[in-house]
Amino acid sequence: MHDSYSELVLPFGSSSENLEQYTNASGGIRTGELIEDLDSLAGSIVYKHMLSPSVRAxxxxxxxxxxxxxxxxxxxxxxxxxxxxxxxxxxxESIGNSITEETVMIVIHHNRVHQRPLVCRNATIHRASKVNPLIISTPEERALYSLVGEHMKKRRQSNVLRSLSREPLSSSEAADLHSFYLQRGQEEDGIDVENKERVWMGGKCMLMFPQERNVHQKVFGGYLMRLAYGLGFTNASMFTRGHVRFLSLDGISFARPIPIGGILRLRYCILHTVSTPEHHVIVHVDVKANVVDVKTGSEQTTNDFRFTWCQDPEEVSTSPPRQVVPKTYEEAMVWLEGKRALELGSEIRGLRTK
Known part of the structure; x- marks a missing residue:
């Protein structure tokens, strides 16, 4: 078992440059970055186990x-x-001059349900391949193998058998769910009234880290533009059901700066779509960035981005193009704004080609 042991030192205390890349908004270490490193190390250990292990303690x-x-x-x-x-x-493990070492965390990488797979596959036929079996040589290794490895395997198997995708709810679970829905899960007259005790599932928020700061110690505007572009591109692609080509950046507004450590919420909306002789479908997308007050939950818009994409000519199908349709009067006003923006953008692009 110990033949596959591998280690790597991240020089936080001895390298300010390296520390800068891992520092969070509170001056500590970004756990998400460490999880990525741990995952990469686990992958390396797998290869070491299968190819050429060396002995460590x-x-x-x-x-x-x-x-x-x-x-x-x-x-x-x-x-x-x-x-x-x-x-x-x-x-x-934290290591330093005064104290030799102290272990701070352990992560077990599973290979089945709800975890990143660490399963051996044949690179030629792309099917499962047998892995090298372990030789247990010490009581400590036997304990690890039995208590951690076998225990986790049995728990995963049990979870798979008890999954709600395979078995129905128990009578007590069904009663709990129905009672909770009656108390919290219903909207009143089709409108979600304000309820400070109720929070709907879902939503996407992001924590702003100091690595994205500008010279004024605020979040760099270019970073926000990259996030907004990625979100808009992804949803334009989903709307057209294929790859899209960028046509124009139609507008940017910076209402207020975002502080380091702030919570950012990004929302997108496809404002308008149109078909032209030149393009099968053109999509105009609005992406809003709001900063969220953690204590009150209130939001303030910090940035508004407008982008336009067209469907890639190589992926145009014979089916009629999809169209975005407003459902309410408020959405209709937004739809008309998008229509105006597309018309203006088309006029500008026409001038550029002359």
Whole structure:
């Protein structure tokens, strides 16, 4: 088991440059970045187990808080193998001059339901391939193999069998769900009235990190433009059901700056669509960026972006183009705004080609 052990040191305490890339808005370490590193390390461990392992020792597992003033060592190894899948244990340790080491976290990478797969596949035939079995050589390794690996495997199998996609709700679960729906889940007269105790599921918010700051210690406007463009492009592609080609940036407004550590909510709306002799379908998209007050939940619009895409000529089908349709009077006003913007954009593009 210990043959697959691998480790990597992230020099936070000894490299200010590296620390800058991992610092969060509170001056600590960005956990999401570390999770990405841990996932990458787990993948490397899998290859090491299958190809050419070397011997390292296994440390102790305790939980401490991350210290950005000290370097961080991440390491892990294969602790369980099935027929064509593996379990990887990954740990993180703070290391410094006064204290040799202290482990801060352990992450188990599963290979089945709800977790990133670590399953061996044949690169030629693209089918499952058998993995190298583990040789257990110490009581500690036996404990890991049995208590962690086999336990997690049995729990996953149990979860699959109990999944709601396979079995109906139990009578108590059905009663709880119905009672909760009657109390909280209904809209009044078709309109969602304000209810501070109720929060609908879903929605997308993003935390702004210091890596995206400008010289004024606010979020860089170019970064916001990149986020808005990506969101608009994705939804324009989904609307046309194919790849789209960028036509124009029709408008940008910066109402107020976004502070580092602020919560950003992005919303998109396809304002208007039209077909022309030149383009099968043109899509005009509005993306709004709002900063959210965590304590009150109130929002203020910080940026408004307008983009126009057209369907890629190589992906035009023979079916009629889809059209966005307003459902309410308010949406109709927005629809007309989009129509005006498309007409203006078409006029400007016409002038450019002359």
């Amino acid at each position: 296994l440390g102790h597992w305790i939980c401490f808080r991350l210290n950005p003033a000290r370097d961080l060592r991440i390491g892990g190894q294969v602790i369980y193998t099935g027929t064509n899948s593996m379990e990887i244990a990954v740990k993180m």
